[in-house]
Amino acid sequence: MSSILVWPIILPFATAVAILLVKSKGKSAQNIVLSSAALHAFFCGMVFFRVHHNGIFASQIGNWPAPFGITLVADHLSAIMLAITAIINLAVVVYSRADIGPSIANRGYYPLLQTLVGGICGAFLTGDLFNLYVWFEVMLMASFGLLVLGQERRQLDGGVKYVVINLFSTLLLITGIGLLYGLTGTLNMADLHIKIQTIQDQGILTAVAMIFMAAFGIKSALFPLFFWLPAAYHTPPIAVSAIFAGLLTKVGVYALIRMFTLIFTVDMQYPITVLLIAATLTMITGVLGAASHNEFRRILSFHIISQVGYMILGLALHTSLALAGAVFYLIHHIIVKANLFLVSGVVQKLRGSLELPRLGDIYRTNKWVAVLFFIPAFSLAGFPPLSGFWAKMILIRASLDIQQYLVAGIAAAVGLLTVYSMTKIWGEVFWKPMPGGIKIDETTLSARPSIWMLTPIACLALLTVLIGLGAETFVAIAMQTAEELLHPEIYYNAVLGYK
Numbered sequence: 001m002s003s004i005l006v007w008p009i010i011l012p013f014a015t016a017v018a019i020l021l022v023k024s025k026g027k028s029a030q031n032i033v034l035s036s037a038a039l040h041a042f043f044c045g046m047v048f049f050r051v052h053h054n055g056i057f058a059s060q061i062g063n064w065p066a067p068f069g070i071t072l073v074a075d076h077l078s079a080i081m082l083a084i085t086a087i088i089n090l091a092v093v094v095y096s097r098a099d100i101g102p103s104i105a106n107r108g109y110y111p112l113l114q115t116l117v118g119g120i121c122g123a124f125l126t127g128d129l130f131n132l133y134v135w136f137e138v139m140l141m142a143s144f145g146l147l148v149l150g151q152e153r154r155q156l157d158g159g160v161k162y163v164v165i166n167l168f169s170t171l172l173l174i175t176g177i178g179l180l181y182g183l184t185g186t187l188n189m190a191d192l193h194i195k196i197q198t199i200q201d202q203g204i205l206t207a208v209a210m211i212f213m214a215a216f217g218i219k220s221a222l223f224p225l226f227f228w229l230p231a232a233y234h235t236p237p238i239a240v241s242a243i244f245a246g247l248l249t250k251v252g253v254y255a256l257i258r259m260f261t262l263i264f265t266v267d268m269q270y271p272i273t274v275l276l277i278a279a280t281l282t283m284i285t286g287v288l289g290a291a292s293h294n295e296f297r298r299i300l301s302f303h304i305i306s307q308v309g310y311m312i313l314g315l316a317l318h319t320s321l322a323l324a325g326a327v328f329y330l331i332h333h334i335i336v337k338a339n340l341f342l343v344s345g346v347v348q349k350l351r352g353s354l355e356l357p358r359l360g361d362i363y364r365t366n367k368w369v370a371v372l373f374f375i376p377a378f379s380l381a382g383f384p385p386l387s388g389f390w391a392k393m394i395l396i397r398a399s400l401d402i403q404q405y406l407v408a409g410i411a412a413a414v415g416l417l418t419v420y421s422m423t424k425i426w427g428e429v430f431w432k433p434m435p436g437g438i439k440i441d442e443t444t445l446s447a448r449p450s451i452w453m454l455t456p457i458a459c460l461a462l463l464t465v466l467i468g469l470g471a472e473t474f475v476a477i478a479m480q481t482a483e484e485l486l487h488p489e490i491y492y493n494a495v496l497g498y499k
Contacts, residue, residue: 004050005059005072005125007043008082011036012089012118016111030097033110037086037093040117044086051079052477056484056494058127066495067188071127073495076481077327078124081254084334085124087463088246089117091456095342096239098450104237107149113243116142123251127495129177129187132255136173136219140166143248146240147232158232165228169218176211183208190495192263193488202267209264209271216259220252222312223281226305230289233304234297234354238345241297245304246338250330253311257326260315261485276316280410283309287417296344296354296429299421300337303380306414307333310395313411317398323482325394328474332387332467336376339460343373346449346457347429356428363430369449370430375461377422379468382415387467390475 015036022028050057051074061070074082092113100109119138126132140163147159181187183204184195199205218225229249233241260268260275286306290299311333314326344354346369351359363370379386382393392415399408467474484490 067191098452172215242341279312322398
């Protein structure tokens with residue numbers, strides 16, 4: 001049964017190859033990728049079901065025993081991330097049928113998309129650091145290809161900034177891996193948990209931890225390493241922006257959580273303090289950047305940065321409740337943020353622009369689109385009873401429990417500024433009359449959103465509402481995940497076969 005772990009990785013890559021073989025047949029490629037995305041969601045759901053009911057399990061590829069072979073591991077954190085990845089992949093694939101034209105599709109959109117998904121799943125399931133590096137490289141290549149598919153100048157400009165800073169992150173990552181291997185003689189994460197406790201030189205261990213923090217901090221867009229994100233995420237097609245917004249930075253967040261709950265667990269007060277400061281500054285700078293812009297996707301891009309700060313805050317506080325808050329925030333944010341980008345694509349189709357001063361009157365002409373924006377937008381802002389309210393409340397409560405009053409106040413204030421940004425979009429895009437003097441061609445004015453666009457948006461909005469209304473169930477899963485993270489011996493025993 002442990003062989004099920006290979007399918008969330010193999011299936012997207014096999015799909016990419018299959019699409020390349022039929023690339024001249026547009027409908028065939030779309031049908032293949034849609035069927036694959038549905039099957040992928042099934043396998044990822046099976047992994048979560050198995051973990052939730054039977055606990056952590058591992059698969060040793062080629063039957064080489066850990067720590068010598070390639071290990072795939074699923075615990076609650078990786079299974080949750082896997083399941084959400086499958087949901088977003090399916091939503092984006094459905095949306096792409098209306099958003100991605102033949103010219104972009106023929107340049108390799110679907111193979112690159114599935115390669116990216118396979119890399120993301122590999123990063124969530126891998127049990128050793130070298131393969132984590134490999135999966136990050138797969139993701140980097142696929143994401144760069146998706147960024148520049150349109151071959152527009154702004155896409156190339158954003159793509160260059162994106163790839164240069166991420167290559168620097170890769171250099172830091174491979175440096176940290178080399179140093180850690182030199183210190184311990186292993187890269188298996190479970191084995192590292194034990195070996196790292198035998199290192200006497202705490203200074204060098206802290207230095208290595210800081211290198212990993214910088215590497216994954218870049219990939220997760222932590223302050224002050226986030227400038228590549230708002231320069232790139234508003235340039236590609238909407239479907240690409242949505243999957244980037246939902247998943248890419250969260251792989252970096254996942255890696256930070258994994259490193260500082262499984263590997264760097266001994267006397268890490270200094271790195272954890274740095275994480276707390278970085279998380280706080282990330283929240284502040286992200287939300288201020290969003291407040292200062294007037295382009296739909298740029299505002300949403302800066303809010304990705306701000307919300308990453310909340311997730312890292314949960315890790316930095318490092319209590320059971322705080323880690324549960326970080327996990328709950330991941331669940332909430334990935335769904336909401338991807339959905340908001342998808343909604344921006346509908347707005348662009350209806351009005352031909354994403355500049356707020358050039359937009360307006362959508363509530364009067366397309367009430368359902370307005371409703372489908374309202375749900376994820378005000379969930380992001382933290383309105384009850386939507387999912388964002390519970391995510392923020394858990395983290396603020398965790399801050400107060402350990403007397404981090406300043407951090408709790410900043411988290412609450414950032415939430416209020418998020419309300420301002422979402423209200424600005426609501427007022428400018430949906431509520432105000434269409435500005436005078438703005439000419440929209442008749443084709444755009446008469447356009448109606450495709451069912452392929454509205455269906456995934458509606459499903460993700462419904463999921464947001466269900467998470468909010470069923471928060472007790474999701475909080476219980478998040479608490480169970482936090483307990484696993486705070487007791488890494490469970491992971492160690494599952495991987496290395498000890499009882």
